[in-house]
Amino acid sequence: MDFDLSDEQRLLRDSVDRLIADRYGFEQRKQYAREPDGWSRANWAQFAELGLLGMPFDEAHGGFGGGPVETMLVMESFGRGLVLEPYLAAVVLGGGLVRRAGSEAQKSALLPRLAAGELLLAFAQQERTSRYDLADVATTARAQGDSWRLDGEKSLVLHGDVADTLVVAARSSGERRERAGVGLFLVDTAAPGVARHGYATQDGLRAADFSFASAPAAPLGDPAGGLAAAERVVDEAIAALCAEAVGLMAEMHAITVDYLKTRKQFGRAIGEFQVLQHRSVDMFVALEQARSMAMYAAMMSAEDDAPARTRAVSAAKVQIGRSGRLIGQEATQLHGGIAMTMEYKVGHYFKRMTMIERMFGDTEHHLSRVAALGDEPAPS
Amino acid sequence: MDLHFTADELAFRDEARRFFRTAFPESIRRKGLAGEAMGRADIVTCQRILNARGWAVPHWPLAWGGQDWSPVQFYLYEDEMQQAGVPEPLSFNTTMVGPVIAAFGSDDQKRKFLPRIANLDDWWCQGFSEPGAGSDLAALRTRAERRGDRWVINGQKTWTTLAQYADWIFLLVRTDPTVKKQQGISFILVDITTPGVTVRPIETIDGGHEVNEVFFDDVVVPAENLVGEVNKGWDYAKFLLGNERTGIARVGTSKARLKQIRELAALEFSGDRPLLEDPQFRRRLAAVEIEMKALELTQLRVVADARRHGGGKANPASSILKLRGSELQQACTELLMEVAGPWVLPYRPAGARRNEPGGGPDFAHQAAPAYFNMRKVSIYAGSNEIQRNIVAKAILGF
Numbered sequence: 001m002d003f004d005l006s007d008e009q010r011l012l013r014d015s016v017d018r019l020i021a022d023r024y025g026f027e028q029r030k031q032y033a034r035e036p037d038g039w040s041r042a043n044w045a046q047f048a049e050l051g052l053l054g055m056p057f058d059e060a061h062g063g064f065g066g067g068p069v070e071t072m073l074v075m076e077s078f079g080r081g082l083v084l085e086p087y088l089a090a091v092v093l094g095g096g097l098v099r100r101a102g103s104e105a106q107k108s109a110l111l112p113r114l115a116a117g118e119l120l121l122a123f124a125q126q127e128r129t130s131r132y133d134l135a136d137v138a139t140t141a142r143a144q145g146d147s148w149r150l151d152g153e154k155s156l157v158l159h160g161d162v163a164d165t166l167v168v169a170a171r172s173s174g175e176r177r178e179r180a181g182v183g184l185f186l187v188d189t190a191a192p193g194v195a196r197h198g199y200a201t202q203d204g205l206r207a208a209d210f211s212f213a214s215a216p217a218a219p220l221g222d223p224a225g226g227l228a229a230a231e232r233v234v235d236e237a238i239a240a241l242c243a244e245a246v247g248l249m250a251e252m253h254a255i256t257v258d259y260l261k262t263r264k265q266f267g268r269a270i271g272e273f274q275v276l277q278h279r280s281v282d283m284f285v286a287l288e289q290a291r292s293m294a295m296y297a298a299m300m301s302a303e304d305d306a307p308a309r310t311r312a313v314s315a316a317k318v319q320i321g322r323s324g325r326l327i328g329q330e331a332t333q334l335h336g337g338i339a340m341t342m343e344y345k346v347g348h349y350f351k352r353m354t355m356i357e358r359m360f361g362d363t364e365h366h367l368s369r370v371a372a373l374g375d376e377p378a379p380s
Numbered sequence: 381m382d383l384h385f386t387a388d389e390l391a392f393r394d395e396a397r398r399f400f401r402t403a404f405p406e407s408i409r410r411k412g413l414a415g416e417a418m419g420r421a422d423i424v425t426c427q428r429i430l431n432a433r434g435w436a437v438p439h440w441p442l443a444w445g446g447q448d449w450s451p452v453q454f455y456l457y458e459d460e461m462q463q464a465g466v467p468e469p470l471s472f473n474t475t476m477v478g479p480v481i482a483a484f485g486s487d488d489q490k491r492k493f494l495p496r497i498a499n500l501d502d503w504w505c506q507g508f509s510e511p512g513a514g515s516d517l518a519a520l521r522t523r524a525e526r527r528g529d530r531w532v533i534n535g536q537k538t539w540t541t542l543a544q545y546a547d548w549i550f551l552l553v554r555t556d557p558t559v560k561k562q563q564g565i566s567f568i569l570v571d572i573t574t575p576g577v578t579v580r581p582i583e584t585i586d587g588g589h590e591v592n593e594v595f596f597d598d599v600v601v602p603a604e605n606l607v608g609e610v611n612k613g614w615d616y617a618k619f620l621l622g623n624e625r626t627g628i629a630r631v632g633t634s635k636a637r638l639k640q641i642r643e644l645a646a647l648e649f650s651g652d653r654p655l656l657e658d659p660q661f662r663r664r665l666a667a668v669e670i671e672m673k674a675l676e677l678t679q680l681r682v683v684a685d686a687r688r689h690g691g692g693k694a695n696p697a698s699s700i701l702k703l704r705g706s707e708l709q710q711a712c713t714e715l716l717m718e719v720a721g722p723w724v725l726p727y728r729p730a731g732a733r734r735n736e737p738g739g740g741p742d743f744a745h746q747a748a749p750a751y752f753n754m755r756k757v758s759i760y761a762g763s764n765e766i767q768r769n770i771v772a773k774a775i776l777g778f
Contacts, residue, residue, distance in 0.1 A: 001385045001452055003684045009381075069381050257775055269778070277772035278765070284775060285700050292677035293670075299383050315670045370670060371662035375642060 003295065005069070012070060015050060016077040024081035026345045032084050037162050038206045039084035044117050053091055054115025057099060062112030068236065072243040072298040079247020082348055084205060086120060086159035092240045093158070093233060094121025097167045101184050101221035101229040110165070110186075122163035124154035124187075124210055125230070132361040134169070134230055136177045139212065141170035141185055141223060148172075148219060149193075150185060150212040160208030161198025163189055168212070169230055172223045184226035185217035192216070203352040231306070235313045238360050239301035242294040242320045245356050249287045249324055252331040252349045256280060259335055276334055283327045290323035311373045314366035321363030324353040385452070393456045400464035403429055412465030413636055414743065415716075415750050417588060420503070420545040427469045427500040436469045437478060437498045444482050444494050451686040455679070462632025472504045472541070473497045477550045480567065480616050484608035493569075505572070507537040507551035507594060508617070515766050517552070518561045518614060522596060524553035524568060531568060531606065533576075533599040539760075543579045543592040546572050552613050559611075567613035569605040576600070584756075586749035587727070621762070628761070629705030631676045637712040638669060644743055645719045655719060664718070668711050675704045699771045703764055706757040713751040720744035 005013065023043060032040040047053050055070050057063025064070075071092060078087060091114065098110050098121070113119035130136035139152025150170050160166065166187045174181025189196060193215035198208040221229060257280055260271030270276055297316035303309040328350040332339040339346050357363060385393065401409075408422045430436040431445075438447035438457060449457070461468060478497045481489050496502045513520040522535025533553060543549065549570050556564030570577065576599035582591045608616055642665070645656040655661050682698045717724050723740025724747050739745070758764045772778070 001383060001389060001680060001684065003381055003681050005381060260776060261778075271776045272778045274769070274772075277776060277778065278768040280775060281703075281768040281771040284771060285703055288678055288700050289671070289674040289704065292681060293674045295381070295681075296383070296673070296677050299381065315673055318667070318670050319674050367663055367666055367670075368659070371659065371666035374662075375639075376669065376673070 005073075009069060009073060012066075013073045013077065016052070016074055019046065019050065020077050020081035020083070024083060029082060029084065033204055038200065038204070039086065043083075044085055047085065047087070048115065048117030051115075052087070053117055054111070056091065057095060057107075057111045057115060061099075061107050062115035068239055068298040068301045071236070071240050072294065075240045075243035076247040076250075076294075079244035079352075080251045082248070082251075082345075082352060086122070086162065086206075088237060088240055088244070089123065089159035090114065090121045090163070092237050093123040094163070094165075094167055096233040096236055097121075097123060097184060097220065097229065100233055101226055103221070106186070106218075106220060119165065120159070120163045121165050121167065122157050122160040122208075123233075124157045124160060124166045124168040126154060126156040128153065128155060132365045133177060134234060135179045135182060135227055137169050137171045137182050138176050139168065139170040141172045141183055141217060141219075143172075143223075148185060148217040148223065149214045150187060150217045151214060152212055154210045154212075157208045157210060159206055160189075160196065160210060161206045163208075165189065166210070167220060168210075168217065169226065170217070174224075179227055181224050182227045182230070183223035184220040184230060185223070186220050187212070187215055187217045201355060203355040204348065205352075205355075228306070231310070234360055235309055236301045238313050238317050239294070239297040241356050241359060242290075242297045242316050245320045245324050245353060246287070246291050246294045248349045248353045248356075249290055249327045252327050252346055252353070253280075253283050253287050255346050255349075256283065256331045256334050279330055279334060283330050286323035286326045290320050293319040307373060311370060311376065314361070314369040314373075317361060317366040318363050318370065321357045321366070324357060325363075328353045385456075389452050389456065392453050393460060396457055396460040397464070399433065399435075400460050400466050403433075404464070404466050408467070409465040412467055413640060414465075414746060415637060415640075416746060417590075418467050420542075423467050423470055424500050424503075426467050427473075430469055431499045436500075437474050439475070440478060440494075440498070441482055444478075444490070445498050451683045455683045458627040459632040462627070462630065463636050465636060468627070470500060470503065472506050472550075473500060473502075476506060476620050477504050477548075477569075480550070480607060480620050483619065484567075484612075484616055486604070488604065489569075489607065502547045503542070503545050504548045504550060505540050505543040505546035505594075507540060507549045507570075509539045510536060511538055515763055517617070518565065520552055520554060520565065522551065522553050523557070524551075524555050524566060524601075526555075526603070529603045531601045531603060533568070533570065533596045533601060535596050537594045537596075538582075538591075540579070540592045540594045541590055543572070543594055544581060544589065546579075548572055549577075549594065550607075552617055555613075556611050562614040564611055565613040565617070566610050567607040567616045568601060569607065570596075570599065570601050574599050574601065584753065586752040587729070588749065588753060590753075629675055629679050629701035630709055630757075631672065631679055631705065634672055634705070634708050634712055635676075637709075637716070638665070638672065640743075641665065641712065641715050641719055644716075648719055648721065648741075650721075661718070665715060668708065668715060671704070671711075672708055675701070675708060678704075699767060699774070702761065703767050703771075706764060709757050710751075710754050713747070713754045716743075717747045717751050720747040724748045 051064050052074055054063035055066040059065055095114050098107055114121060127138055141148050141150050150168060166189060168185045168187050169182055170185050171181050172183050193213045195211045196208050201207050260276055261269055263270050293316040297313050300309055300312035331346050332350055335346055338344045404426055427436050437445045438449055440446035481493055510520050524531040524533045549572050551568050551570055552565050553568055554564055555566040576597040578595040580593045581589050583589055646654050648655045650658055678700055723744035726739040728745040
């Protein structure tokens with residue numbers, strides 16, 4: 001049992017931290033946000049050069065064979081920098097689905113280009129009424145000769161506005177919400193029958209809605225049996241979001257502590273007031289508990305046993321949700337009015353944190369899931 | 381980074397598990413698992429079994445019976461002991477006065493006291509708090525005056541836990557009232573049967589008798605009972621309180637308690653189904669289990685950090701263990717009351733026979749007393765507000 005990083009992992013963390021320190025100051029970030037895509041293509045090329053875009057993939061597919069701990073390190077650092085680029089959407093979700101569900105030919109065709117920064121992927125899963133149920137899929141897929149055609153609507157496709165290729169969850173058989181019959185399909189966003197509407201999200205990132213009218217598609221794995229892979233990759237994405245959230249929380253706490261030390265009222269630093277001291281300590285407690293669970297989620301997301309993995313990831317999402325809400329609200333309150341302004345950085349962290357709580361199942365959703373799964377299985 | 385224990389660690393865990401689950405009387409372990417109060421004989425019996433194996437004082441210096449364990453082994457030792465319901469060695473002996481004597485005592489004191497402390501031949505209690513010195517411990521006023529080769533003690537201590545069983549009491553006393561309050565305090569050992577010592581019980585809201593007031597009227601103590609140097613007692617007290625024990629989080633105890641709550645909730649009916657199948661109850665249980673998991677992992681991180689850094693510098697996360705650990709112990713008592721439902725109400729005096737007709741299931745009689753009793757854990761050993769002051773100082777520097 002240990003929580004140490006290997007030498008390679010330490011090097012990775014240091015290089016990503018350096019990247020964020022060099023390229024992701026608050027003012028620099030504002031510049032990237034003003035670029036046409038809402039993020040920086042130059043940064044993306046830099047990520048590719050550092051090997052970050054191929055991190056989770058096999059060397060045979062242009063990757064570095066990294067595991068969930070490597071993703072955790074990247075995401076935590078990205079959280080501290082409040083990174084705008086589509087890493088979660090393209091690498092963790094899009095690339096993860098290709099890796100978990102794709103054929104060898106599909107992996108060889110897509111992953112090296114993703115790793116090189118030449119291809120952007122996104123996962124089209126959400127529908128207007130599906131809420132947090134991955135099996136709730138109304139979009140249909142039908143075979144037409146050698147090819148497949150999709151019909152339906154997808155929403156909130158993270159960074160779908162710039163994606164070249166989508167992985168779409170669509171139903172080839174069965175009723176809505178039935179587990180069997182859901183497949184994953186590759187769709188070229190430039191293909192006929194694909195309509196796209198991009199927009200900004202509350203945290204300054206981007207998403208898109210899609211409608212498919214007989215859009216050409218290629219199945220990624222079993223056209224009726226893609227749900228397990230989707231669930232697995234979403235668990236990995238949740239673990240990655242937990243790590244990003246820890247980066248956000250750590251930064252919100254650090255900014256707040258710094259402010260308490262420097263802001264003066266009534267002739268002294270406001271951090272001298274015990275009521276504020278204790279609230280900053282409660283933030284710290286929430287942060288450390290969240291950090292523990294983010295590590296747990298990362299390590300358990302590699303678990304093949306689906307119930308054990310799901311229980312652990314859901315438990316982590318609950319902790320992250322609660323800690324993040326407390327830290328975000330308290331960071332705002334302890335700052336006072338300045339935290340309400342767009343020109344001050346803490347509010348941007350709060351906004352991102354708040355959106356993460358609503359992604360891939362909110363706190364209440366995951367609490368219900370843990371409750372339904374029952375007691376933690378005894379460790380072997 | 382790896383959550384799994386190594387083969388050696390697993391072997392140690394299994395050895396500890398076997399020992400804790402087979403070498404101790406079942407009747408005592410059952411009480412421990414049910415969260416019932418232990419009697420003096422229970423605690424003495426268990427500590428002597430531990431000591432016979434060399435496991436009563438593993439964190440002491442090797443020369444005085446300590447073990448050369450890794451932090452993970454210490455963690456497994458505590459966790460398995462707590463999960464087995466075995467009462468921990470008496471902390472006043474093994475984590476308080478023992479380490480102080482081992483570190484600052486004279487050779488005579490070490491030889492005279494340490495083996496008896498480890499074997500619980502002498503039961504020690506702690507005389508720190510006073511009516512006017514709680515969180516502000518250094519304001520204590522109990523005085524010791526030097527007369528020839530003796531000290532004469534006058535004053536009062538309070539919240540003295542289990543003084544009714546004690547043979548000895550270790551005291552913080554004021555030996556110089558003219559200097560800054562922390563600089564005039566000494567650490568002294570008193571035979572509790574000395575004339576002039578009076579122990580008066582305090583009945584607590586759970587109906588139990590754990591704590592006492594102890595009065596000192598012209599109590600005469602030989603000079604050699606003073607530990608270390610005169611007026612250095614505050615340093616020794618800080619050493620004692622800083623004897624950081626990750627076990628303070630009581631994760632093992634709370635895990636055992638949650639297991640018990642789950643089992644009982646499967647037996648108690650709410651409408652036409654067991655309470656355990658009520659989704660609302662399950663959510664509340666899950667919420668506590670998740671917090672517990674997070675605390676367990678935080679504790680493991682502190683343990684791992686201690687291993688890496690040799691335990692020298694305290695991990696800031698360690699301060700969380702007391703805060704969250706106490707809150708979760710309390711949360712467990714609330715869940716148990718919820719399981720007991722209306723059967724929380726009947727009061728059964730100590731010593732009443734079990735299985736008397738009426739009044740609900742046996743476990744329910746303990747639910748409210750446990751809830752009342754466990755309010756103490758966020759108050760004692762540095763109240764949670766004091767803990768927050770300590771963390772704030774580390775974070776903010778004020």
